[in-house]
Amino acid sequence: MAIISCPRCGKKISDKSQTCQHCQLDLSGMTAERKHHLAIEAQDKKVQSALNQSMLALILFLAGFCFLYFWALEPDGYETMVSQGMIAGGFLWYIYARARLIYLKRKK
Incomplete structure (x- = not known):
């Protein structure tokens, strides 16, 4: 077994x-061919998920950037901290998603 x-x-x-x-x-x-086809479909779904997460992270980053630099915010205000958090979170999430995408594509 x-x-x-x-x-x-x-x-x-x-x-x-x-x-x-x-x-x-x-x-x-x-059949072995069907098993291989299912494995390829599962891998493609993982790659698509990583691409979607990468796009969402980029949107979060850009929203934080636009909120911080295009509105007149107080330097020590709550909104400034939230937008900086969005920028940092979006950037880190984007790096993670792209690294995951590279890993998944090499695994193919």
Whole structure:
């Protein structure tokens, strides 16, 4: 008995099991080509998720930047701290999403 990855969700399952206990995929009678196709679809979904997160992070960063520099805010006001937090959070989230995207593309 060996441990394999589920073609759809990627979680570890037994090679003797007929269904994945995580995503309920029926593995009985599935061809190798179908398993490969499901694995590619799962990888593409992860890449798309990383791209979407990257875009949302960029929007958060730009919104914080616009809020800080295009409105007359008090230097020590609450709004200034919120916009600086949006800038920092958006930047860090963007870097994380892009690093994840690079990792996922190299894994392909």
